[in-house]
Amino acid sequence: MVVFIFFCAVWYLSLFSQTFFQHRYAAHGAFTMNKGWERFFFIFTYITQGSSYMSPRAYGVMHRLHHAHTDTELDPHSPSYSSNIFSMMWSTRTAYQQILHNRVEVEDKYTKNLPEWSWFDRWANSTLSRLLWVAAYVLFFIVFATSPYQYLLLPIVVTMGAFHGAIVNWFAHKYGYINFRLRNTAMNLLFVDVLMLGESYHNNHHKHPSSVNFGKRWFEVDPVYHVIRLLSYLKVIRLTYHPKIA
Known part of the structure; x- marks a missing residue:
């Protein structure tokens, strides 16, 4: 039971960091925050993502390129140009x-x-850091796994x-439904997206x-949106209504 609780915690905390900090904040500038809170979320993202941590700056650049070149040869991750x-x-x-x-x-x-913290990103992306996280995960499983x-x-x-x-960038460009006709293959993978915290509303997001x-219809639940509203109310972040990049 402890292992499954740990797995669920890593799943959702890691995913929250990705969609809140790296995606909506770094890549798209959907809200702003002061430097102190930005550093806090750098550290929070590192702790929650561990061995799979991605630099918010590098992620932001890569994701912007994805939007600019969706489903073309210049897209950093397109099922249209990958065999599997x-x-x-x-x-x-x-x-x-x-x-x-x-x-x-x-x-x-x-x-x-883009948010930048050069020395921190160098450490967080280093081989040593990733190996230490892997060692910690293995030790956790050794201690708590019962099967x-x-x-x-x-x-x-x-x-x-x-x-x-992989779930979003592969499956949400192959399966699902659309709310908006676009010049790419982005689709909404799940009707009620609790599993991916709104990230599977890919068609909505590309529009x-x-x-x-990320949710646009009454049944399209985006849990992170409500967290963002709370953080805005608490003055941790400030919502913006203009993109940093189209």
């Missing part, structure tokens, strides 16, 4: 590493107003960010990239 889900995720990893280490030239419009089958969850915990990305609420 593993090939697509390897392409995603390659694109991320190139952006993170400045190995590819990126137009200035894709790098504006060999529970170890099947360990690879997902270690690669949680990539696992989430309104900087919207703070």
Whole structure:
């Protein structure tokens, strides 16, 4: 039971960090926050994502490129140009590493107003950091796993960010329903998205990239939107109504 509780906690906390901080804040600028809170969410994202942590800056650039070049050869992760889900995720990893280490030239419009904390990102993306997290996860399973089958969850915990990305970037471009006709294959994967915290409303998101609420119809529940409203009420963040990038 402890292992399953831990798995669910990592699933949702990691996913919250991705959709709240890396996606809606860094990539799309749906809200702003002061530097102190920004550093807090850097650390929170690192703790919750662990071995699969992604730099908010590099993620932001990569995601902006995805929106600008969706379903083309320049898309960092498109099922249209990958033979299978593993090939697509390897392409995603390659694109991320190139952006993170400045190995590819990126137009200035894709790098504006991104959160940066250089030394922290160097540590969080280092091999040593990732190995320490993996060791901690393995130790947790050794101590608390009550069945060999529970170890099947360990690879997902270690690669949680990539696992989430694969679900949205592969399946939400292949299966689902649409609310808006777009010039790409983005679809809404789930009707009521509690599993992916609103991230599966991909068709809605590609229509309104900087919207703070990914749900558009009455049944499209976006749990993170309500958290954002609470944080806005508490003055932790300030909602904006103009995108940093189209």
